[in-house]
Amino acid sequence: MDTSAAESSALFTPGRNCAHVARAARATPLVDAESYFSAFARAAEHAHDSIIILAWDFDSRTPLDFDGAGPQPAVLLGDLLNDLVRRRPRLRIYVLIWDYPMIFGTDRETRPIYGLGWKPRRRVHLRYDNTHLAGGSHHQKIVVIDDTVAFCGGLDLTTKRWDTCRHEANDPRRNVEGSPYPPFHDAMIAVDGEAARALGRVARDRWHKATRYVIPAAQSDRDAWPEGLESVFRDVDVAISRTIPKSDAAEGVREVEALYVDMIRAAKHYVYLENQYFTSDTIRAALSERLAEPDPPEIAVVTRRLSHGWLEEATMTALRIHLVKSLREADKAGCFEAYYPHTPGLQEATCIDVHSKIAITDDRWLRIGSANLSNRSMGVDTECDLTVDAGADPEKTAAVRGFRDTLLSEHLGVSPQQLRVELEAQGSMHAAIRRLQCEQRTLRRLEDDDEPAGTAALAAVADPEQPVSLDRLIELFSPDTQKRRSGPQWSRIVPFALLLLALFLAWRYTPLADWFTAERVMGWARASAGVSWSPIVVILAYVPVAFTMFPRPLLTLFAVVAYGPAMGFAVGMAGLVLSGAVAYGTGRAVSRDTVRRIAGKRLNRTSEVLRRRGLTASIAVSIAPVAPFVVVGVVSGAVRLRAWQYLLGIVIGNIPGLLVTTFFGNQIAAALEDPSRINYWLVAAAILVMIALAVVVRRWVQRVEAEDRQARGNSDARRLPAGTAAASAG
Numbered sequence: 001m002d003t004s005a006a007e008s009s010a011l012f013t014p015g016r017n018c019a020h021v022a023r024a025a026r027a028t029p030l031v032d033a034e035s036y037f038s039a040f041a042r043a044a045e046h047a048h049d050s051i052i053i054l055a056w057d058f059d060s061r062t063p064l065d066f067d068g069a070g071p072q073p074a075v076l077l078g079d080l081l082n083d084l085v086r087r088r089p090r091l092r093i094y095v096l097i098w099d100y101p102m103i104f105g106t107d108r109e110t111r112p113i114y115g116l117g118w119k120p121r122r123r124v125h126l127r128y129d130n131t132h133l134a135g136g137s138h139h140q141k142i143v144v145i146d147d148t149v150a151f152c153g154g155l156d157l158t159t160k161r162w163d164t165c166r167h168e169a170n171d172p173r174r175n176v177e178g179s180p181y182p183p184f185h186d187a188m189i190a191v192d193g194e195a196a197r198a199l200g201r202v203a204r205d206r207w208h209k210a211t212r213y214v215i216p217a218a219q220s221d222r223d224a225w226p227e228g229l230e231s232v233f234r235d236v237d238v239a240i241s242r243t244i245p246k247s248d249a250a251e252g253v254r255e256v257e258a259l260y261v262d263m264i265r266a267a268k269h270y271v272y273l274e275n276q277y278f279t280s281d282t283i284r285a286a287l288s289e290r291l292a293e294p295d296p297p298e299i300a301v302v303t304r305r306l307s308h309g310w311l312e313e314a315t316m317t318a319l320r321i322h323l324v325k326s327l328r329e330a331d332k333a334g335c336f337e338a339y340y341p342h343t344p345g346l347q348e349a350t351c352i353d354v355h356s357k358i359a360i361t362d363d364r365w366l367r368i369g370s371a372n373l374s375n376r377s378m379g380v381d382t383e384c385d386l387t388v389d390a391g392a393d394p395e396k397t398a399a400v401r402g403f404r405d406t407l408l409s410e411h412l413g414v415s416p417q418q419l420r421v422e423l424e425a426q427g428s429m430h431a432a433i434r435r436l437q438c439e440q441r442t443l444r445r446l447e448d449d450d451e452p453a454g455t456a457a458l459a460a461v462a463d464p465e466q467p468v469s470l471d472r473l474i475e476l477f478s479p480d481t482q483k484r485r486s487g488p489q490w491s492r493i494v495p496f497a498l499l500l501l502a503l504f505l506a507w508r509y510t511p512l513a514d515w516f517t518a519e520r521v522m523g524w525a526r527a528s529a530g531v532s533w534s535p536i537v538v539i540l541a542y543v544p545v546a547f548t549m550f551p552r553p554l555l556t557l558f559a560v561v562a563y564g565p566a567m568g569f570a571v572g573m574a575g576l577v578l579s580g581a582v583a584y585g586t587g588r589a590v591s592r593d594t595v596r597r598i599a600g601k602r603l604n605r606t607s608e609v610l611r612r613r614g615l616t617a618s619i620a621v622s623i624a625p626v627a628p629f630v631v632v633g634v635v636s637g638a639v640r641l642r643a644w645q646y647l648l649g650i651v652i653g654n655i656p657g658l659l660v661t662t663f664f665g666n667q668i669a670a671a672l673e674d675p676s677r678i679n680y681w682l683v684a685a686a687i688l689v690m691i692a693l694a695v696v697v698r699r700w701v702q703r704v705e706a707e708d709r710q711a712r713g714n715s716d717a718r719r720l721p722a723g724t725a726a727a728s729a730g
Contacts, residue, residue, distance in 0.1 A: 011266055011365065012389065017258035018239035019202070024195035026231035027238060027388055029187060029368060029403050031410065033162040036155050036188045037064040040143060041075055042226035043190075044084060047145045049218035051084075051093045052203040054142040056370075058097045059109045059158040060118035063173070071172040077157055078118040085123040092123045094215055096207055098138035099128035109159075129210040132382065133245050139381040140242075141188075141370045144203050147218040149225050150196040152386045153188030153368045154276075154357045161186065165410050167352050167441075169345030182350040183343065187274075187358055189368040189386050192225055195238040202240065202384060232399050236388050243371060243383035256371045256385055257378035260359065261286045263387075267361040270298040270429055272404050274358040277374040278303050278338070279319040284326060291330045297362075298335050298429050299327075302411060302443065304354040305340035316374070321449050328448070337430050338446040341411040344439070357385070360404045363397040364390050408433070413441025528562040535563060535571050542575030543582050546633075556658060572658050573651065580650045583633025584643060 012021045030036040041064045044051060060078025067074045085091050100108070109118065120126050129138050143151040155161055159176045167183035174181055191199070204215045241259045246252030257280075264271055264286040271287075278301055290296045301324075307317045324338050341352045359367040369385025371377040390396035402416070408429075409419045414436055422432035433443055528534040538559050545555055555575065560568030636646045 011262055012237070012239040012259075012387075017255050017262050018241045018387070019253075019255060020198040020240045022194040022198040022238055022240065024191040024236055024238045024388075025193040025234065026225060027189060027191045027195070027233040027236055028229055028231055029189050029366070030151075030153075031187050031406065032165050032167075032185060033155055034164045036151065036153075036186075037062070037157070037162060039190060039226040039229050040151060040157070041065060041080060042228070043145050043149050043151075043224050044080060046222060046224035047084060047091055048088060048220040048222060049090055049092070049146050050144075050215065051081075051091070051146075052142070052144040052200065052207065052215065053093070053095045053157065054138070054140045054203055054206055055095065055097050055156045055158070056137060056139050056141060057108060057156045057158040058095055060120075061109060061176075062157050062159055063162055066173050071175065073173075078120070081124050082121045085121050093125065094207055095120075095124070095126045096129050096138075096203075096210055097127070098132065099130035100137070127207075127211050129206065131210050133247055133380070136245055136376070136380045137382075138206075139370050139377065140202075140206070140384040142199055142203050142384055144196065144200040145224045146220045146222065147197045147200040148220070148223060149190060149192045150199040151188050151190050152199060152370070152384055153186070154355055154370055155186045155188050160184065161355075167341070167343055167410075169343055182346065183352040184355060185341065185352055186355040187368050189388075190226070190229065191238055191386065192223075195240075195386070198240055199384075199386075202242070206382075232403070233388060233390070233396060236390065236396060239387045239389070241369070241385045241387065243377060243379065243381060245380050245382070252379060254379055256369070256383050257282055259367075259385070259387060260373075263359060263361050263365055263367065264290060266365075267297045269362050270300070270360075272300050272302075272358075272360040272407075272429070273373065274302045274354060274356040274407065275373040276304065276355045276357070277316055277320065277372040277377075278323055279316055279374045280378055281323075281375060282378060283373050284323045287327055287336070288330045291327065291332070291336055296331075296333055296335045299337075300429050300433075301336075301338040301446075302354060302407075303338065303340060303446070305342070305351040305444075305446070306349065324446060325448065334430070337433075339411075339433070339443040340446055341442075342444045343413075343441045358407070359387075360400060363401040363404075366390070366400045366403060408443075411441075411443045412436045413438070528558075535559075535567070538562075538571050539575045539578060542579040545575075546579035546583065569658055573654065576650055576654050576658075577647055580633050580647060584637040584646055587634035587637025589637075 012018050014021055030039055060076065060081075062077040063073030064075040064077055064080060065073065081093050085093060132138050141153055141156050143157070160181045161184055163174055163184040164171065167185060169183070170180075171183075174183070200218070207213065207215050239259065241255040242253050243256045244250075244253035260280075260283060264283070267290070271290075287299055290299070303320070327336050327338075330336075341354065343352060346352075357369050357371055357373075359365070365387055367385055367387040369383065371383035371385050377383050388400070390400045405416045405419050405423070409416045412419065412433065419432065419436065422435050423429070426432045426435060437443065528538070538555065541555060556568070556572035559571040559575075562568070563571060633646070
C-alpha cells in the first residue's frame, strides 16, 4: 500500500476503501469525450517510454479530433499509436482489452489476429485479458503515459463515445461508419505525480496477471501533461479505489463499495451522483440511512432516462425503478431527487446517454471512475475510481464546487454563473434546478414508473453482488450438501426457477443487444420459417452458441417464433442435446491436461460430484444455466460419466425452461416487436409454471437418485476412493 501522500484524508483508509493515497501535483476533470480524447492525443505526443491502456473496449477507428464541425475526423486512434512508435524508437504501447466472448463482439472492431482490420506495428502490444470470472468483465478504463500522467474514468478509447458538452441532437460528427448514435455524456480525470505512478502500478499489475509479462518502469522524466490543459487542482490527495472479484485464488477487493458508503455517511450538506446505472442495494441502504435522519443532506442523482433496448428495460431499469421508489418513500424531508438530462430534437426512443460515474459531496470529495452504481460494479467486475480530497483549502473546495456547477449547468443548458445565482438565492440544489427547468435543454425529474413484478428476484442474476460459481451451484443442488425437507425449499427453488428468464434478459450487458434488434430478430425468424432446411441450421447453431456461452434461451426463442411452439420445442431440445454431446465427446477425446486448463481449479470437486451424483448433478446444472455448460460437458466426458446420465440430465433439466419459453412464445414475440405490450401478469404466470415444474423435476430426481444408490449398492463410492478425482486430472 502507498501512503506517501503528504496529508492523507481522514476518510481514506488504505486497505479498506482504497489501495493507495497519492499526491497529484496537478489534477483536472475532463467532461465528455471531446475534451478527453483531445487531451489523450496531446499527452501521447509527449510519450517516450510507454503508454499503457486498460480498456473494456478499444477501437482503432476511434476519432480523437475533428477538423472543424465537419464529419471527417482529423486523427484516428490506431493511426496515432502506429505513428508514435514509428517516430519514437524507445516507445512501447501496451493495450489490454477485456477478452469478451466472440459472439458478443459483433459491434466491436475485428481482432487483428484474424488478419483483418487494424494492423498494429511491432511495438504496439495488443492483448486480451481473459482472467475475469464467469459472468464478469474487466471494466477499468485507465491510461498511463510514461508514469508521469494518467487518465481514469468511464470513457474507453472506442467508437460511439465522442461527443461535445453541448450534446446536440444531430451532430454530424457523432456517427460510426455512417450510422449516427445518440448524445453521449461521460467523464475522466487526468492526474500526474505520484498519483500517476500509482495508477501505473495498478495497470502493470493487471498486465502481468493477464500476460505473465512485466512492463518495465518508465525511465523518462519528461512532462507528458497535455499542452493547453489547465490544472484545476494542485497538490491534492487522490485515493485509488478498486473492485476485484473474489475468486478461488484470492479474496475479493471491494474498495469502490466501501468508499461510496463512507462518502455518503460523511456528507453533511449534499451528495451529487451521476451514473449510468442506479441499482446497487448497498448504495440504496446507505442513502436510506441518511434520509432517515432529522436533517439529511440533499441528494441528487442524474442518470439516463431510457435503457439500451427492451432487455435492459426489463432488468436494470426495473431495478432502478425499485430503488428510486424506495428512496422517495424514505425521503420525508424532500431531500432526494433523481433526474435525467433532456434535449429537444432527439429521435424517438433515444436520450442523452449518461455514462458517467461521478460522485461529489460537500465541496470536498470529487470522485470519477469506471464503477457504476450497480451491484456487479461493487463485487463482480474489475473497477477503478479516483477520489480527490480538497480538504479545508478554500481554493480546492471552490474547484470541487465549480466542477459540480459545471456539470449541472451543462445539463440545465445555462451558464455556471446563472446556476450559481440561483443556488445562492434558493439555498438548495433541488430548488435551483426547479427554477431553471425549461422545455429546451434541461434536467427533468425521473418519472415514477410502475414497478414490475419480480424485480427483487431479478437482482440476484441481472445485477449480482458476487460471481456465481459452478461449485456453489452443484453444492446447492447435491443431495449430500443440503438437509432433506418434507416441503419445497422455496428460498432455493425460486431464485433458480427465475434464473433462466433472468439470464435471458441480462444478456444486454454486451453490444449484442444493439446488433440483435427486435426488427432483425423478428425478420430472421419469419424468413427462416419458409426455408425447409433452416431447422437443421438452428440445431447446429447450438454448438458454437454453447462454446461461446451465448445465452441459449435467445436461440430457443428464435426457434419458437420461427417454427411455432411444438417444432420450436423440438428444435431447442435437439440443439441442447447436440451441443452437450459435442462437449461430452470433447472431454473424452482431449488430454487430461487440456481438461484441467478448461475447467481450472474446479476440476477436482466438479469431477467428484459428477461421478458420484451424475444424474442429479447433470440435471441441476441444466436447470440453472448460469453454470458453464461447456466446462460441465467436458469434465463429464473426461471423468467417464455415463453418457446416458449426462444427456438425460440435459433433457430433463431443460424441460422447465423450454416449456415456459415455448408456452409463452407469442407473448415474448409481442414484447420483441413492442415492449409496451409486455404483460407482466403473464410473465409472473410463466415464473409460477417454472417453479412448479422445478418442484416436480426435483422430487423426481431425488427419487431416481435414491433408487440408483440402492441398486448400485453404493458401487460408485467404492469405485471412486478419496484422491481418485485429483489423480484423474493429471
